[in-house]
Amino acid sequence: MTEIRIWIKRIVLLLMGLTIAHLGVTLFLLADLGSDPFNVLIQGLYRFLPWPGFMTHGYVHMGVSFLIILALLVVDRSYIRIGTLLCMVLGGPIIDVFTIALGGLIHSESPMALRLVALVAGCVILAFGMTIVIQSKAGTGPNDLVAVVISDKTRWKFGPVRICVDVCFALAGFLLGGTVGLGTIICAFLVGPAAQMFMPVSEKICAGV
Numbered sequence: 001m002t003e004i005r006i007w008i009k010r011i012v013l014l015l016m017g018l019t020i021a022h023l024g025v026t027l028f029l030l031a032d033l034g035s036d037p038f039n040v041l042i043q044g045l046y047r048f049l050p051w052p053g054f055m056t057h058g059y060v061h062m063g064v065s066f067l068i069i070l071a072l073l074v075v076d077r078s079y080i081r082i083g084t085l086l087c088m089v090l091g092g093p094i095i096d097v098f099t100i101a102l103g104g105l106i107h108s109e110s111p112m113a114l115r116l117v118a119l120v121a122g123c124v125i126l127a128f129g130m131t132i133v134i135q136s137k138a139g140t141g142p143n144d145l146v147a148v149v150i151s152d153k154t155r156w157k158f159g160p161v162r163i164c165v166d167v168c169f170a171l172a173g174f175l176l177g178g179t180v181g182l183g184t185i186i187c188a189f190l191v192g193p194a195a196q197m198f199m200p201v202s203e204k205i206c207a208g209v
Contacts, residue, residue, distance in 0.1 A: 010209045013136035014083045015090075017202075021129025022091055026098035027122030031115040032108040034181020037169035037188050038143040044176030062088070065142040072145060079149060083139025091141065119183050120190065127194035131202035137209055143169075147192075159196030163189055 028036060035043060039061070046060045065088055072079050106118045134140050140148055147162040154161070166188040174180045 006209060007138070010136050010138035011082070011086070013206050013209065014086065014133055014138040017129045017132025017134075017136060018087060018090060019094055019129070021126050021133060022094040023098050024122040024124070024126030024129060025091075026095050026102060027106065027118045027125065028183060028187065029095070029122075030099065030102060030106040031119040031122065031183060033115060033119050034183030034185070034187075035179065037166040037173070037184055040173035040178040040180055040184055041169040041176075042173070042178075044173035044178030047177035068142040068146065072142075072149065075149065076153075079140070079145055081137075081139030083133065083136065084142065084145070085139070087133065087139065087141035087144075119186060123187050123190040124194050127191045128198045128202070130191075131195050131198045132205060135199070135202040135206040137206070157196060158199060159192040162192030162195060166192065 025036070034040075039057075042057060042061045042064060045064065046055070046057050051060070069080055069084065106114060108115075110118075130140075130144055134144070134148060147158065147165040150156070150165065151158045151161040170178075170180055170184050170188055
């Protein structure tokens with residue numbers, strides 16, 4: 001029973017972090033100033049490779065996420081947990097709910113100052129939610145796991161590792177034909193340091209799991 005209670009607490013914390021993180025993602029998307037680095041990579045792959053007609057950006061996103069999971073099953077399968085699947089399945093619906101709630105307030109026709117505030121706030125909120133997901137120990141989304149695993153294996157700080165991973169995602173996507181915007185650059189250099197700052201706070205929130 002104790003083990004069950006621990007996992008229930010982990011999943012509750014993960015869902016809380018996932019909701020916070022995707023509020024940040026929604027603000028980022030509503031600002032409409034560029035895709036996040038991982039989606040620039042997906043966009044580049046989608047545009048560059050000769051996919052069958054039924055393939056969409058979303059399918060390519062799922063495919064790349066699945067390949068990351070397969071690679072981690074070889075490298076260290078302990079990183080693949082139920083939360084990894086929950087992040088993949090629930091992220092989209094959570095964004096949809098927040099988009100309905102906030103879409104009338106922030107959009108591409110909003111004043112640039114408001115869009116920039118939404119963009120920066122979205123990155124910071126995303127970073128906070130992401131650290132709760134990581135510290136819940138229930139699992140992390142595939143794209144976030146890349147930086148987590150590199151940081152764990154090298155013992156390098158998460159913030160700089162996340163910046164390097166995001167820059168690599170964005171650069172690879174750009175070279176393949178993806179579109180890099182102001183939001184992409186801000187996201188690449190802000191999320192990692194913000195996450196590094198929030199990590200001790202989230203560790204306290206998730207203490208005991």
